[in-house]
Amino acid sequence: MNGSASHNRTSYYCVIGDYYSTPGYTFQSKANTRLYRDELHALVAPGMALADVTAIWERLLQHKDDLDLTGNGLNHPDG
Numbered sequence: 001m002n003g004s005a006s007h008n009r010t011s012y013y014c015v016i017g018d019y020y021s022t023p024g025y026t027f028q029s030k031a032n033t034r035l036y037r038d039e040l041h042a043l044v045a046p047g048m049a050l051a052d053v054t055a056i057w058e059r060l061l062q063h064k065d066d067l068d069l070t071g072n073g074l075n076h077p078d079g
Contacts, residue, residue: 013048015040019057022066 017037021028037054044050060069 011047014051015043015048016051017054019053020061020066022070 017040018028018033020030020033033054037050037052041050041052057069
């Protein structure tokens with residue numbers, strides 16, 4: 001991002017946090033997903049934004065089961 005911003009001062013960036021996989025998928029843990037989101041948040045500087053999909057997903061999980069939200073029962077949001 002630093003390289004492209006030096007060529008175009010009007011560039012804007014949006015970094016995007018991840019959503020959780022279903023609990024049976026052990027490759028991606030909730031703890032690591034939160035850490036990843038936190039690291040992205042630390043990168044945000046002027047001209048950048050964070051789309052905190054992790055927080056949105058956590059809110060959705062308060063009302064829906066994770067299998068209701070994933071199209072394949074693993075890691076693809078239904079939509």
